[in-house]
Amino acid sequence: MAEVHFTSWLREVVPDGPFQVNGGTVGEALTALFANKPEVRGYVLDDRGSLRKHVCVFADGMRLPNATAFGHAIGAQSKLYVMQALSGG
Numbered sequence: 094m095a096e097v098h099f100t101s102w103l104r105e106v107v108p109d110g111p112f113q114v115n116g117g118t119v120g121e122a123l124t125a126l127f128a129n130k131p132e133v134r135g136y137v138l139d140d141r142g143s144l145r146k147h148v149c150v151f152a153d154g155m156r157l158p159n160a161t162a163f164g165h166a167i168g169a170q171s172k173l174y175v176m177q178a179l180s181g182g
Contacts, residue, residue, distance in 0.1 A: 096173065098110060099111075099176070100174070107132075112129075112130070118164055118166055119150060119157065119163055119167060123163070144163075146159075146178075147177055148175065149175075149177075150175055151176070152167055152173050154172075
């Protein structure tokens with residue numbers, strides 16, 4: 094099972110992580126997580142079900158582009174990190 098970690102900005106919502114989830118892609122893993130932790134969905138996804146603009150996902154140390162993150166293949170030993178992206182100047 095893949096392991097999903099959240100950075101501190103979401104630990105108030107999900108203090109009991111990291112989570113072990115099944116899935117062959119990032120999207121499947123997050124769907125499995127949201128089934129057990131529905132309160133997290135609104136922090137990670139927008140109203141259309143896309144990653145929020147200021148959320149980024151890393152899979153096994155690689156930052157994934159938001160547009161293609163859900164389809165990224167993962168394995169049973171994968172580690173996913175969901176975090177707030179910073180922007181500004």
